[in-house]
Amino acid sequence: MRIAISDDALALACGADAVAKAMAQAAPDADIIRVSSWGMHWLEPLVEVDGVGYGPATVDDVAAILDGSSSLNIGRIPDHPFIAKQQRLTFARAGITQPLDLEDYQATDGWLGLAKARELGPDAIIETVTESGLRGRGGAGFPAGIKWKTVADTKGPKKYIVCNADEGDSGTFADRMLMEGDPYCLIEGMAIAGLAVGADKGYIYVRSEYPHAIAKLNAAIQASADIVAPFDIEVRVGAGAYVCGEETSLLESLEGKRGEVRAKPPLPALEGLFGKPTVVNNVLTLAAVPYIxxxxxxxxxxxxxxxxxxxxPIQLAGNLKYGGLFETAFGITLGELVNDIGGGTQSGRPVKAVQVGGPLGAYHPPGDFHLPFDYEAFTAADGLIGHGGIVVFDETADMLSQAHFAMEFCAAESCGKCTPCRLGSVRGMEVLDRIKAGGRAAADPVEILPQMHNAPKQGRSIDDELSLISDLCETMKFGSLCALGGFTPYPVMSAIEHWPEDFGARADMVKENL
Amino acid sequence: MDKTANLEAIVAAHSGREGPLLPILNDIQGAFGCVDEDAKRYLAGALNLSRAEVHGVVSFYHDYKSKPAKLPVLKLCRAEACQARGCDALAADIAAAAKGKCEIETVYCLGLCSVGPNAMIEQTVHARLDGPTLTKLIEAL
Structure with missing residues (x-):
């Protein structure tokens, strides 16, 4: 009997270790292995017994699972609609292989991409990646092939491959799942990037909130060192700064400095880590390369x-019935993702808002459910797909609070280098606080001082406050150095635009001010 | 081993690295539960940096504390995905139980966003939390 249980952090958080232990006691002759997660998170801990899945399992279900009578039976896992509907290229091994088993990796087409890359040589590798149309999966969507070409064409004695694994966006976990579930895939992708641009050193910058991923990566790097040699990879652990997910801030942090954003140009491709030409790519970008x-x-x-x-790899999160990882071709609509695949809200209440693209992504109303998952389509709808995270809120959500949180988060995580982000976020919180209080009847004691020539001398209505915050958001959007200050206006303005009633505003009043 | 010897060992362990300050600080935070003034002074000397530079880096990152925590640390995720699953109510529910048992810190995302609300107690992650479950975990500390 072959029993597979995931050892992914999410499965562990849901109690997978206790279930595995109980299984080992109840079925001492069974072959119990720990695999990556299939990504059907509502079913974790998912126990696979000779191909048939049972979940979510608890210790009390062990006996019934072993004799086949358990009501948790979901049938053969690959036939489950959630899995069968996907097109898994990057996550082809999810749920199937043991993360650190080199034989498993080899047997599932592992290292084929690297072998091909060694055959092709730098120019042909870059051409292949460019032709594949692969774009940066971290959020910006910059074509990977062009970035690699820039680094390859830049002369220098030393170049670097930096993997951005500082996955701080709420609602995203694909990087974590890949690092924990298929670390060799990322290592292979980095080694290919190294060959393409002529770099022999790679860094993976992982956030400190992911201890399981850090442990798996370190073990995998050690086990595969001979295979990717002379390319050498080192894991670097962050220290709890969200802004270090921004590429230039990440480079500063890697150099041992404050994670302050750098002004661009120069691009990291020309002057990156320690001033050397550097490829900075997200985990998912690099992990897509071996398949290509x-x-x-x-x-x-x-x-x-x-x-x-x-x-x-789209991440379905928040108040959803069937949350998890859903890898599919671009083009699927937001409504399909939320209703058909995600099964609507877990609470059973109607969906109010869907935030796409992490804390800096816009809130979309159900009216946007026709939008196809595509970089350009979301940009045209004043949103972004970012790292592919979708967070669903039911009707109990208060959009004024969500807008306030966006500003609060920006204030807490701002690196402080540019004014629109550092100060704008705090002023934004204050304006939203005043809107919450219903506007201010009395004049501001500072604003009535004689030297404040241009300030209003009476209180502000909600109308005035809304016009003030849209002005502030415009300044942040166009005046910030990086996406933290630059994109915080997305959640704020989308909340005001789509749910003016939560801001005590009439719809026509909002239209006038935006 | 006294503290200075410990610091020396940590710095020596990272001597071959490029830009070693963060790995060193992570180890110091792990070993002592904080990066205090003594550690900053020592590092400035050992790495040929000014104390201001070291302080600037230490104060930038949320993970580095100036004093060690007196109680076990419970990191409760308060980011959007957990908000959508009720973490704000949970935070209020456990406030009383946590008093004197653990220090509650806010963390923005543990990457378990489909099964929140989530928390991390020391290095162990817990998902699908509600008031009674988390209260039980706190009482067991």
């Missing part, structure tokens, strides 16, 4: 729509 090399650019580019080629 092994199967060719066309195999990858055949998926997707418009200029968004390939697949996106």
């Amino acid at each position: 090399l092994a199967n060719g650019a066309k195999a990858y580019a055949d998926y997707g729509m418009g200029r968004s080629r390939g697949t996106m």
Whole structure:
């Protein structure tokens, strides 16, 4: 009997270790292995007994699972609609292999991309990645092939590959799942990038909130060192700063400095880590590369729509019935993701808002459910797909509080280098506090001082406050150095635009002010 | 081993690295539960940096504390995905139980966003929390 239980951090948090222990006691002859997670998180801990899945399992279910009578039976896991509907390229091994087992990796087409890359040489690797249409999965969506070409064409004695694994966006966990579930895939992708641009050193910058991923990566790097040599990889652990997910701030942090954002230019591709040409790519970008090399650019580019080629590991989170990882070609609509795949809210109440793209992504009302998951389509709808995280809120959400939280988060995590972000976020909180209080009848004691020539001399109505915050958001959007200050206006303004009633405003009043 | 010897060992362990300050600080925080003035002074000397530079880095990152925690630390996620699943109510529910048992810190995202509300107690993660479950975990500390 073969019993597979995930050892992914999410499965552990849901009690997988206790279930595995109980299984070992109840079935001493069974072959119990710990695999990566399938990504069906509402079913974790998911126990797979000879191909048949049972979940969410507790210690009390062990006996019934072993004799096959358990009501938790979901049938053969690969046939489950949630899995069968996906197009898994990057997460092809999810749920199937043991994360650190080199034989498992080899047996599932592991290292094929690297072998092909060694055959092709730098120019052809870059050409393949460019043709595949792969774009940066961290959020900016910059074409990976062009970035690599810039680094390859820059002369220098030393170059670096930096993997951005500082996955701080709420509602995203694909990087974590890949690092914990398929670390060799990331290592292979980095080694290919190294070959392409002529770098022999790679860093993976992981956030400190991911201790399980750090442990798996370190073990995997050690076990695969001979395979990727002379390329050498080192894990660096962050220290709880969200802004270090921004690439230049991440580089500063890697250098041992305050994680303050750098002004661009120069681009990191030209002057990156320690001033050397550096490729900075997200985990998912690098992990998509082995498939592209092994199967060719066309195999990858055949998926997707418009200029968004390939697949996106979409993360379904928040108040959803069926949350988890759903990798599919670009083009699926937001409504399909939330209602058909996610099964609507867990609370059973109607969906009020869906935040796409992490804390800096816009809140979308159900009216936006027709939007296809595509970089350009979301940009056109004043949103972004970011790192592919979707957080669903039911009707109990108060959008004024959510807008306030966006500003509060920006204030807490701002690196402090540029004024629109550092001060704008705090002023934004204050304005939203005043809106919450229903505007201010009396004049501000500072504003009535004689030297405050341009300040109003009477109190402000909600109308005035809304016009003030849209002005502030405009300044932050266009005046900030990086996406933290620059994108915080997205959640704030989308909340005001779509749910003016939560701000005590009439819809027509909002339209006038935006 | 006294503290200075400990610091020396930590710095020596990272001597071959490029830009070693963060790995060193992470180890110091792990070993002592804080990065205090003595550690900053020592590091400035050992790495040929000014004390202001070291202080600037230490004060930038949320993970580095100036004093060790007196009680076990419970990191409760308060980010959007956990908000959508009720972490704000949970925080209020456990406030009384936590008094004198643990220090509650806010963390923005543990990457378990589909099964929140989530918390991390020391290095162990817990998901699908509600008031009674988390209260039980706190009482067991």
